[in-house]
Amino acid sequence: MSVTVYVPRDAAALALGADEVAAAIAREAEARGKAVTIVRNGSRGMVWLEPLVEVATDSGRIAYGPVGAGDVASLFEAGFLAGGAHALNQGLTEEIPFFKRQTRLTFARCGVTDPLSLADYEAHGGLAGLRRALAMQPAEIVATVTESGLRGRGGAGFPTGIKWKTVLEAEGAQKYIVCNADEGDSGTFADRMIMEGDPFTLIEGMVIAGIATGATKGYVYLRSEYPNAIETMNQAVDIARENRMLGDSVLGSIHAFDMEIRVGAGAYVCGEETSLLNSLEGRRGVVRAKPPLPALQGLFGKPTVVNNVISLASVPVILDKGAAFYRDFGMGRSRGTIPIQIAGNVKHGGLFEAAFGLSLGEIVDDIGGGAFTGRPVKAVQVGGPLGAYFPRALFDTPFDYEAFAAKDGLIGHAGVVVFDDSADMLAQARFAFEFCAIESCGKCTPCRVGSTRGAETLDKLAAGIAPDAQKALVADLCNTMKFGSLCALGGFTPYPVMSAMTHWPEDFAPRAVKEAAE
Amino acid sequence: MSANVSEHEIAERTRSVIAAHAHREGPLLPILHDVQGEFGHVPEAALRTVAEGLNLSRAEVHGVATFYHDFRHAPAGCHVLKMCRAEACQASGGEALAARASSTLRIPFGATTGDGTVTLEAVYCLGLCACGPAAMIDGRVVGRLDEEKIDALIAECRS
Numbered sequence: 001m002s003v004t005v006y007v008p009r010d011a012a013a014l015a016l017g018a019d020e021v022a023a024a025i026a027r028e029a030e031a032r033g034k035a036v037t038i039v040r041n042g043s044r045g046m047v048w049l050e051p052l053v054e055v056a057t058d059s060g061r062i063a064y065g066p067v068g069a070g071d072v073a074s075l076f077e078a079g080f081l082a083g084g085a086h087a088l089n090q091g092l093t094e095e096i097p098f099f100k101r102q103t104r105l106t107f108a109r110c111g112v113t114d115p116l117s118l119a120d121y122e123a124h125g126g127l128a129g130l131r132r133a134l135a136m137q138p139a140e141i142v143a144t145v146t147e148s149g150l151r152g153r154g155g156a157g158f159p160t161g162i163k164w165k166t167v168l169e170a171e172g173a174q175k176y177i178v179c180n181a182d183e184g185d186s187g188t189f190a191d192r193m194i195m196e197g198d199p200f201t202l203i204e205g206m207v208i209a210g211i212a213t214g215a216t217k218g219y220v221y222l223r224s225e226y227p228n229a230i231e232t233m234n235q236a237v238d239i240a241r242e243n244r245m246l247g248d249s250v251l252g253s254i255h256a257f258d259m260e261i262r263v264g265a266g267a268y269v270c271g272e273e274t275s276l277l278n279s280l281e282g283r284r285g286v287v288r289a290k291p292p293l294p295a296l297q298g299l300f301g302k303p304t305v306v307n308n309v310i311s312l313a314s315v316p317v318i319l320d321k322g323a324a325f326y327r328d329f330g331m332g333r334s335r336g337t338i339p340i341q342i343a344g345n346v347k348h349g350g351l352f353e354a355a356f357g358l359s360l361g362e363i364v365d366d367i368g369g370g371a372f373t374g375r376p377v378k379a380v381q382v383g384g385p386l387g388a389y390f391p392r393a394l395f396d397t398p399f400d401y402e403a404f405a406a407k408d409g410l411i412g413h414a415g416v417v418v419f420d421d422s423a424d425m426l427a428q429a430r431f432a433f434e435f436c437a438i439e440s441c442g443k444c445t446p447c448r449v450g451s452t453r454g455a456e457t458l459d460k461l462a463a464g465i466a467p468d469a470q471k472a473l474v475a476d477l478c479n480t481m482k483f484g485s486l487c488a489l490g491g492f493t494p495y496p497v498m499s500a501m502t503h504w505p506e507d508f509a510p511r512a513v514k515e516a517a518e
Numbered sequence: 519m520s521a522n523v524s525e526h527e528i529a530e531r532t533r534s535v536i537a538a539h540a541h542r543e544g545p546l547l548p549i550l551h552d553v554q555g556e557f558g559h560v561p562e563a564a565l566r567t568v569a570e571g572l573n574l575s576r577a578e579v580h581g582v583a584t585f586y587h588d589f590r591h592a593p594a595g596c597h598v599l600k601m602c603r604a605e606a607c608q609a610s611g612g613e614a615l616a617a618r619a620s621s622t623l624r625i626p627f628g629a630t631t632g633d634g635t636v637t638l639e640a641v642y643c644l645g646l647c648a649c650g651p652a653a654m655i656d657g658r659v660v661g662r663l664d665e666e667k668i669d670a671l672i673a674e675c676r677s
Contacts, residue, residue: 011644011645011646011659012645012646012648012649012661014658014659015646015649015652015659015660015661015662016649016661016662047648047649048648048649050649183643183645184642184643185643186602186604186605186606186607186642186643186647187604187605187606187647188643188645188647189645189646189647189648191645192645224551224588225641225643225644225645225654226644226645227657228659260542262547262548263547263548263551264547264586264588265547265550265551265586265587265588265589266586266587266588266641267585267586267587268642279547280544280547281543281544282544282545282546282547282572282582283546283578283582284581284582284585285585285586286585300543300544341647341648342648343606343609343647343648343650344605344606344609344610344647344650345609345610345611346648349647349648349649350648351648372610381605385604385605385642415606415647417605417606417609417647418609419609420609423609428605428608431605431608435604435642438642439642441585
């Protein structure tokens with residue numbers, strides 16, 4: 001009997017040699033006359049163990065990792081096809097503490113199934129949400145999403161149901177569902193992981209959004225930096241269309257919905273919803289002033305839902321299990337689960353889906369295991385390049401939209417980047433300005449000019465030229481950018497800058513003083 | 519690449535790219551991507567053809583082609599090495615490796631070696647933030663870079 005072996009096709013696994021491992025397993029199996037079926041699954045999210053090879057046994061799936069192509073022969077010697085002991089044997093995958101502690105709702109299938117098998121998808125609960133939605137009135141679907149408490153996972157945290165209601169009630173011969181898959185924030189990879197590991201979930205969420213709002217056309221705006229996700233999503237859309245999950249009659253119903261994958265072109269600012277819409281229309285990705293809201297005048301001026309990948313991918317489970325099921329997870333006004341991405345200088349990096357409410361300290365120290373360099377953790381940046389740097393003193397902050405806002409931070413797309421004590425916070429603050437200058441769309445002055453002036457001012461500070469005056473200038477500039485910018489790029493760049501300056505004043509002391517102190 | 523492609527041929531091939539996207543709404547970005555796929559960059563002559571084909575002004579098309587980091591105005595080297603310079607890779611030692619690549623190749627980021635073999639570029643996030651420092655070589659992703667791996671990648675480009 002053939003043994004099923006799983007070797008991920010997720011980009012993180014590929015970056016660590018998963019293709020070579022899969023080829024070595026196939027070669028070795030053939031040489032030894034063993035019947036092996038290799039399934040290229042998504043990632044389980046334990047990136048420090050990638051490539052994480054799993055073997056299906058009678059007692060469950062057993063994990064081996066991190067496996068290199070050179071380890072394959074010894075795995076066969078150790079009888080890994082029957083779950084044999086080996087230095088890389090991690091035991092049952094779902095018993096690994098990092099995995100076991102999670103609440104996987106949105107990522108329930110990711111890493112479990114073959115991402116491009118619709119049969120596998122259905123066998124693991126896929127399409128149940130869509131089938132329920134097809135039996136409901138649009139307003140009921142919208143009400144379910146509203147009651148679930150789902151908020152935009154892209155970072156803004158706007159209630160998804162309210163957005164959908166606006167589009168449902170808007171007049172328009174054509175409406176659109178636009179999925180924002182321009183996941184440009186450093187430290188985030190949840191969108192990429194679900195698109196590569198369980199693409200039908202996103203498609204199902206978009207179809208449900210279409211039925212709920214009366215939109216018949218969807219676009220996924222996917223960044224060009226994700227070639228593997230682009231390929232998987234394109235294949236998944238074709239398969240969905242062949243199987244009538246998309247088309248004139250979704251699953252044989254009266255509803256029509258089709259969608260297309262569109263590739264971005266390397267502009268970070270296109271993750272902002274209005275510049276994304278301009279880009280989809282074939283224009284420069286400059287930000288539009290709001291109002292009008294995209295919900296009323298979005299893509300090509302038509303009513304448009306713009307949602308993040310994870311928001312849309314969370315919709316199927318909400319429809320399947322009900323609003324109350326989802327809402328019962330979480331804390332305060334942050335309901336449900338959030339895929340936390342633990343990244344940077346950390347021992348156990350990866351994706352950890354959990355109900356809102358874990359403290360930052362639990363995430364960094366307990367789950368992440370601290371810095372992989374073994375040095376003390378100095379700072380964590382939460383929420384991407386526009387998120388604040390948190391010192392250890394704020395590690396009791398619970399992962400919750402409002403709690404982070406209260407500490408002058410944001411959870412954004414839930415990326416957590418860990419830095420050890422070698423980090424220079426002045427350099428990090430300068431990088432925030434520099435990045436804003438590189439990526440500014442140029443439409444508003446505070447962002448376009450402020451970012452460059454900010455970097456220059458920090459250079460003067462680093463050179464010890466009138467340091468107090470420079471610090472006051474940076475604070476004033478940040479205030480102007482925060483309140484005067486059109487979008488979050490200029491508006492949120494002050495978060496990393498000011499948090500670095502506030503929590504690590506010693507790094508902003510003139511170099512001579514710093515050296516004298518050392 | 520396009521150095522020896524005539525303007526006439528560029529126009530011809532660009533027209534067939536445009537035709538392939540005629541059914542799309544807002545087709546300019548997919549067209550520019552495919553034009554770059556054809557020629558290795560977006561030649562000036564192609565922009566004129568695209569403007570005509572989509573009934574846009576040349577200024578509009580030029581504006582779009584120059585807005586996005588991805589579109590090249592001159593061909594890249596034989597190999598393109600993109601190194602992530604964003605925060606998660608900075609936190610895991612990426613900047614030292616970026617400096618190493620730059621000094622080994624003797625070019626700054628954004629430049630191509632004199633012999634045209636390698637273009638070195640910065641990229642801001644490949645979504646490989648839990649296995650950084652990360653890079654992409656000719657579209658293939660590489661994680662957990664160290665000195666040995668980056669040297670090997672550069673050697674591979676030069677061979």
